Amino acid sequence: MPRPRAVRILVVEDDEALREILTDELRAHGHDAVGAATVATGVERVAAEEFDVAVLDLMLPDGSGIDVLKRIADDGLMTEVIVLTGYATVATAIEAMKLGAYDYLTKPTPMEELQLLVEKAAEKSRLRRENTALKMQVERLKPISGIVTQAPEMQEILDLVERVAAADIPVLIQGETGTGKELVARAIHARSPRAAHAFVAINCSAVSENLLESELFGHERGAFTGAVERKPGLLEVADHGVFFLDEVGDVTPSVQVKLLRALETGEFLRVGGTRTVRTDVRVVSATHKDLRRAVRDGEYREDLYHRLNGVTIELPPLRDRKGDIALLATHFLGLSSGGKKSFTPRCLEVLESYSWPGNVRELRMVVQRAAILAKSDTVDPKDLLLELWDWRHKGSWKGLTLAEVEREYITQVLAQHQGHRGRAAKTLGIDPKTLYNKLKSDSSEEDQDGEERDEDAK
16 A cells, blocks of 8 residues: 655745754654745746645745735645744734635744644545535536536547537437436437527426327317416427437337327327327437337337337436546536635545445435535535445445345335435435335335245245
8 A cells, every 4th residue: 555645845934943943843744844035946846847735934034924925825835825924913823824824833933743733634624625526527527518527438428429429310318317328318418519509308207198199199179177377388399409218218118009199290289189290300219218128028118119219319327427526526616615625535445345226316415415414615524415324334225225225224224214205205315106016116126025024935
């Protein structure tokens, strides 16, 4: 394991004896300390070398340590400054702190106190450097607005998005809930010849069958109770643009038939209508389900599947993109805190060790909450979701399959919210419908397992 880099410290002090004592003591503690006797020499040093901490005397022969502090601030250096003087006044202390000094000490200062302060300042400097580096990576790795990644598999996906966007072909995006399917759909729209026209989206799992038909195709006045006026459908609203069908795998068989005809012919009737409505849309759809399996099992129309599946884009879950977790978390923290907060290294370790069943959506919610809970400018593990922190330390995932880990985590969150599915879904960062489907699926699997065990017992 490589040894940590020695802390680089600049001591600007005109008293030669004191300067030597300070640098010698700091070196004795393993730091790399150098001295300077004047403002001019100090400014030259910070311009030529990179320091973690600068200890500055206020009263110098050619000016004030404040002048060196101003140069550090003006150049945007990551050097944390400790002001050291025997002529302490409230005014100079306030001026130093306004300019970004880490702290302010008066002579004579016990060496132990200065040493402790230097180590704290050096840690802050290191965190600032790491956070800046991550932010630079985030900016560099944002070829598509809103999508932050450095994972090779995601880079391949973004390259595919660039290629398919120009072709007026249907795109099917598959991936777990929270992986960013709508972001990819919007990216396709933004890079397509239809970018000047509307991007219209609907979540097919969020509305009932009757309401979905009305939302897709619209309705005429008097078509049903409550239809007091004609309403255009979203297919009509999206004319010449991109129509995004989110969770298209949840469309019922009867609506599948009508949707297929509308997509094939570009024509449909409003609910309760007799006049044909024409539309020209590019369809981008998304689902967390395996539609190929659904087709094989007779649960989804094969002709509709092929109509939607011009090109398939498979989005990997966040647990398979470990290298993106720190980047995404830093990005979300910057958005949530206005760039004022950063993660401790330990906090990033905890984030990277978690399986993220809710994927990027869950990560964003956890970071947003941590940004609010953190009382300082650094986010610690204790500021994260309590379930996540307990999970990490209990190690209760050992020996479990991924499905079992997800099930156990959902169970814990449900227990925390006394079985309230709405609040549990919000904590998990998923739709209540998705949570219901997961619970229903788990129940079905358990019933099947029970039947198999009964058969074995015979």
